[in-house]
Amino acid sequence: MKPNILVVLADDMGWGDLGCYGSKIRTPHIDALAAGGVRATDAHSASAVCTPSRYALMTGRYAWRGPLKNFVLMGHGPALIEPERPTLASVLHDAGYATGAFGKWHLGLGWRHRDGSVRDAFAPGATLHDDVETDFGTDIDYTAAVTGGPTALGFDRFFGIAGSLDMPPYAFIDQDRTVGVPDREKENYLTEQRPGLQVPGFREDEADVRFVAEAVRWLGAVPTDQPFLCYLTPSAPHRPNVPPDVVRGRSGLGDRADGVCLVDWAVGELVAAIDARGQRDNTLVIVTSDNGAPMIFTDDGDVSVHRPNGDWRGQKGDLWDGGHREPFVAHWPGHIPAGTVLDAPVCLTDVLPTVATAADVALPTGAAEDGRDILGALTGAAAPPPADRPIVHHSLGGRFALRAGRWKAVFATGSGGGFSEPSIGALFASGSGKAHANPPWDAEHPVGQLYDVYADPGETTDRWAAEPAVVAALYAQLRVICRDETSGLPFDVPVPA
Secondary structure, eight states, rough: OOEEEEEEEEESSOTTTSSSGSSSSSSHHHHHHHTTTTTEEEOSSSSHHHHHHHHHHHHHOOOGGGGOSSOOOOOOOOOOSSSSSSSSSHHHHHTTTTEEEEEEEOOOOBBBTTTOOOOOSTTTTTOOOOOOHSSSSBOOOOOOBSSSSGGGGSSEEEEEEOOTTTSSSOEEEEEEEEOOOOEEESOOOOOOOOOOOOOOOOOGGHHHHHHHHHHHHOOOOOOOOEEEEEEEOTTSSSSSSSTTTTTTTSSSOOOOHHHHHHHHHHHHHHHHHHHHEEEEGEEEEEEEEOOOOOOOGGGGGGGOOOTTTTTOSOOOOOSGGGGEEEEEEOOOOSOTTEEEEOOOEEEEHHHHHHHHHHTOOOOOTTTEEEEEOOOHHHHHSSSOOOOTEEEEOOOOOOEEEETTHOOOHHHETTTSTTTTHHHHHHHHHTOSSOOOOOOOOOOBOOOOOHHHHETOTTTSSSSTOOOHHHHHHHHHHHHHHHOGGGSSSSSSOOOOO
């Protein structure tokens, strides 16, 4: 029988948040998976923020190849994945898998407006970034089904939310319809929540518990002779942090750290449900996160006591490693040797081709163009990806960096338009992605950063001026990967050779 697949994608959980990565937060369920499987130390999301990172995991493709060049979608953003594009769900669904997604979607939906229109992310001149007024929701017909979402992209079952818990609409979505009608302004705004409509009685502290309950219920209904893909995307530990009773106070480090405990609890509940099916040995489990943790919010906890991104420089949104270096744990008894540590560079674009190989499913031609099959590296059956494998990093502000072996070139100043630039953080909180804190990388501003990440993993010593030939080579390599300027990368910037 083909293996079952469980992918858990946490929200804003940093490299340093899990016990198996040295955290003070107790995460026994995920730590047990790491002890019985593999823990990657050099895994990266394809973006330092949520929407493009999730697009890349679901499709094996960098999001900037499509219409989203910076920032993220809001809750009423248009469907971002093309209907014909192969996804993690559609590839397995076509191979006979039962497929379920539970939690945060954040890849856009085709909301029907009161005038009958549905926004198209691929239409010429399409607007993807909503301000507070356009995202409020008063012009949405919530009695109509949404289009272009999980059930249109290969998932048999979906229960979750449109975006993040800080975005309207404040309502659950069951398959392709809201559970109830968001017909009133949010009654109680929590930290960082944007104005908008809610359904009666919506409670953020119940969201992740409900996602897990729906996933467990669905797993109980899948025939034991049919393989499944379960994609769980909890909202934790993204703000607002409102841990439910099941984990409140567990960390002793505050609400955000309790949110990390909530992710661990969710993993434990799903693993127990798989155990109840008698299928642990035939299930590949992957636990990771969409981007690094934000560190600008003092109410999230004292970063001198707990560093959610470990010792890596930067935070969510940044091109420095704290923005995109992720925890990545994989467990598959009898296939992945216990206690393995993988130090080779991997990217979340690799999830789709790796899962397809595990399921013995051929990918359609052209699918997952930016991903690599790393199953052999996880199981020890093949060599890991080469150390000089190029991985593209992308910031909240839409800037690029390229890591290849010992060198990492950041084609921007500062964090590249991430949370470490206060004005970009403020733009994110306000729901507008139309400005940048620093001048963009272009012919008028050919200034960047270069780091030797082997000698200087903390990215403290800029070698840009000292190694012009390295900069030129990495820029040329990045242009080949990006192919043309529709990527958002300018091709005419003069760099010294």
